[in-house]
Amino acid sequence: MKVSLRKELLDHGATVVGIAGLRGYLSGEIAHLDRAVSIGVDRRLNEDTLSLLARLQKRAVRFLKARGHRTLAIPPDSDRKKTTFISTLYCLFNHKMAATSAGLGWIGKNGLLISPKYGPRLSLATVLTDARLRADAPVEHGQCGKCMLCIEHCPSKAITGLEWSRSSPFEELVRLGECRSHKTGKRQMTGKPNCGLCINICPYGRKEANTQ
Amino acid sequence: MATVEKQKEIKEKLRNAVIQYDEDACKEAAQEALSEGLDANDAIFNGLVSGMEEVGRMFEAQEYFVPEMLMCADALYAGLDILKPHVKQMDLGVKGSVVIGTVEGDVHDIGKNIVKMMFDVAGFTVYDLGRDVPLDSFVKEQMKTDSDLVCLSAMMTTTMTGMKKVIDDLRTKNPNVKIMLGGAPVSQDVADKYGADGYAKDASNALKDAINMVSSLKKLKDEAEAKKKAK
Numbered sequence: 001m002k003v004s005l006r007k008e009l010l011d012h013g014a015t016v017v018g019i020a021g022l023r024g025y026l027s028g029e030i031a032h033l034d035r036a037v038s039i040g041v042d043r044r045l046n047e048d049t050l051s052l053l054a055r056l057q058k059r060a061v062r063f064l065k066a067r068g069h070r071t072l073a074i075p076p077d078s079d080r081k082k083t084t085f086i087s088t089l090y091c092l093f094n095h096k097m098a099a100t101s102a103g104l105g106w107i108g109k110n111g112l113l114i115s116p117k118y119g120p121r122l123s124l125a126t127v128l129t130d131a132r133l134r135a136d137a138p139v140e141h142g143q144c145g146k147c148m149l150c151i152e153h154c155p156s157k158a159i160t161g162l163e164w165s166r167s168s169p170f171e172e173l174v175r176l177g178e179c180r181s182h183k184t185g186k187r188q189m190t191g192k193p194n195c196g197l198c199i200n201i202c203p204y205g206r207k208e209a210n211t212q
Numbered sequence: 213m214a215t216v217e218k219q220k221e222i223k224e225k226l227r228n229a230v231i232q233y234d235e236d237a238c239k240e241a242a243q244e245a246l247s248e249g250l251d252a253n254d255a256i257f258n259g260l261v262s263g264m265e266e267v268g269r270m271f272e273a274q275e276y277f278v279p280e281m282l283m284c285a286d287a288l289y290a291g292l293d294i295l296k297p298h299v300k301q302m303d304l305g306v307k308g309s310v311v312i313g314t315v316e317g318d319v320h321d322i323g324k325n326i327v328k329m330m331f332d333v334a335g336f337t338v339y340d341l342g343r344d345v346p347l348d349s350f351v352k353e354q355m356k357t358d359s360d361l362v363c364l365s366a367m368m369t370t371t372m373t374g375m376k377k378v379i380d381d382l383r384t385k386n387p388n389v390k391i392m393l394g395g396a397p398v399s400q401d402v403a404d405k406y407g408a409d410g411y412a413k414d415a416s417n418a419l420k421d422a423i424n425m426v427s428s429l430k431k432l433k434d435e436a437e438a439k440k441k442a443k
Contacts, residue, residue: 029278058236065232072279085282085289085325 002133005063009039012059013052015118016040018102021135025101027092033072033128035135036098040115040122050079053125060127069131076125095124100166103136106143107164110150110198111174114143119205120198141165150198156182159198214248222250226259226291231266233283235290242294252298260288260295261333282322285329292333299335308360311353313341314395315374320367323394327363327412336361347374351381354389364408366395376406383407 006017020036039056043049057073064071072086074093081087096113100106104122108114115122142164151159158178162171183193200206214222222245229238238260245255267284270276276284312328314321321343331338339357341349354362362382366372375393382389392410393403403411 032277033279065234070280072283085285085322086279088322089279089282 001067001131005037005060005133008063009037009056009060012056013041014039014056015042015122016104016115018099018104018136019133020098020101020103020138022098022101025097029089030072030092030128033070033130035129035131035133036102037127037129037133038095038098038102038104039125039127040099040104040113040118041125042118043121043123049123050076053123054079057125057127064127064129064131067131069129072128074126074128076123078123093126093128095126098126099124101135101138103139106139106141107173108142108150108202108204109144109147109159109161109163109173110154110202111159112199114202114204116143117205119202121205138166140167147203149201149203153197153201154179155195155197158182214250218248219250219254222248223255223259223262226255227263227266229291230260230263230284230288231270233280233287235287238287238291239294242291245295246298252295256292256295256299256333260291264288264330278322281326285326288333289329309337309339309357310361310363311339311341311350311357311359312363312365313345313350314343314365314367315350315371315378316345316347317374318366318368318371318395319343320395321365323367324363324365327365327394347378348381350378351385354382355385359389361390361392363392363394365393366397369397372397372402375408379406379408 002019006019009017017040018038020038021034022036023034026034037060039053039060041049041053041056053076057075061071061073072089074090074095075081077095080090096107099113099122105113105115108120110120112120113122113124114120144163148161151161156178158175160171160173160175162173164173179195183195186195187193222241225241226238226245229235229241241259242255245252245259264284267276267281271281310331312324312331314324324343328338328340337357337359339353339359341353350362350364353359362378364375364378366375372395375398379391382391390409391407392412393406393408394412398411400411
C-alpha cells in the first residue's frame with residue numbers, strides 16, 4: 001500500500017513523499033493518527049504550489065479512505081482557513097517534525113527543512129492516518145556542517161548557527177523576533193515582506209535550480 | 213420533482229458525506245438536492261442532521277475521536293451553507309434566539325461551537341459571543357437581543373465560577389430567561405447550585421443534548437404537518 005500511495009502522489013506532482021511513524025510524539029487529540037504522510041513540493045516561481053499541495057492531500061485522503069482508514073489532512077502553514085472547526089487542531093502539529101521523521105531531510109541552521117536534493121526549497125503538507133504504513137528511517141542530525149552561508153547573508157543577523165539534532169533539547173536556531181522585524185521593516189519600505197535570502201543562498205539543491 | 217427513491221438517495225448521500233467527513237461530497241449532494249427540488253428542511257434534517265446523529269453515536273462508542281468529529285461538523289456546515297438560504301421559515305412554535313459563549317478566562321470553545329452548530333441547524337438565531345467573553349457581555353447581549361436562551365461554557369474549574377455571577381446577573385435583570393451550562397468541570401450538581409435550567413456534561417453530551425433538542429423540534433414539526441394534513 002505504501003508503494004502505491006507514494007507512486008500515486010509522485011505521479012501527480014509531488015517532489016518527495018515520506019512516511020513518518022509518530023507513535024508517542026503526538027498530543028492526545030490526534031494520537032490515534034500516528035502515521036504521517038509527508039508531502040513536499042518543489043517551489044518554483046509563478047507556480048501555484050499551494051493548490052498543488054491541496055490537490056495532493058485530497059488524493060492521499062481519498063486513497064486512504066477508500067481502503068478504510070482514518071485521515072486528517074494538515075494544510076500548509078501558509079494556507080490555513082481559521083474558520084473551520086478542525087483548524088483549532090492544526091496548531092498541535094508541525095510539518096517539519098513529520099518531514100524529518102519521514103527521512104526527507106534535516107532542520108538546517110536557517111530553521112528550515114533541508115532536503116539533500118532540493119535544499120530548503122520544498123513546501124510541505126501532511127496527511128495523518130491510522131493506516132499501518134511502514135515508516136521510513138528518520139533523520140536524526142543536521143548535516144549543514146561548517147557551512148555558514150545563511151548566517152553570513154542573513155540581513156537581520158537572526159540565525160544563531162546552532163546545528164539541529166533531534167535528541168538535543170530545544171534551542172533557538174533562528175531568533176524569530178529579529179527575522180520578523182526585518183520583514184516588517186521591508187514591508188513598510190517595499191510593500192512586500194519578502195526576504196528569503198537564507199533559502200536562496202543554501203547550497204543544497206541550488207545548482208539544480210540554476211541549471212534549469 | 214424527483215421521485216421518492218431519488219430523494220432518498222440524495223438524503224443518504226448527504227448523511228454519508230457527513231459521516232465520512234467529506235466536504236466536497238457534501239457540497240455536491242447539497243447542490244443535487246437543490247437541483248432536484250428537494251425541500252431544504254427535509255434535506256437538512258433527514259440528511260445532514262441524521263448523519264451527525266450517527267457521528268454522535270460513533271463518538272460515544274469511541275469509533276470516532278475529536279478530529280473526526282470536527283471534520284464531520286465542517287462537512288455538515290459546508291452542506292448547510294448551500295441549503296440554508298432555501299429553508300422556508302419553519303413554524304415550530306418554539307423558534308427562538310440564543311446567546312452562547314465561553315466564559316471569561318477560558319479559550320476552549322470546541323464544545324461550544326458544536327452546540328452552536330446544532331442551534332444553527334434548528335433554525336435558531338444564534339448570537340455567538342465567541343470565547344473568553346467578559347461576564348457582563350452575556351447580560352448585555354441578552355438584554356440587547358431579548359434572547360430566550362443563554363448558553364454558558366467553561367473548560368476550567370477556575371473559569372467555571374464566573375458562570376455563577378452571570379446567572380445571578382441574568383436572573384435579577386430578566387427572571388424568565390433560560391440558562392444552559394456545559395463544559396468539562398460542570399456537573400448537574402453545579403448547574404443546580406448555580407441555578408441553571410439545563411446542563412450538558414461535555415462535548416459529546418452537549419452534542420447529544422443538542423441533537424435531542426433538534427430531534428424534538430423535528431417531532432414538533434412532523435406533528436404540526438400531520439395536523440395540517442388532517443385538516
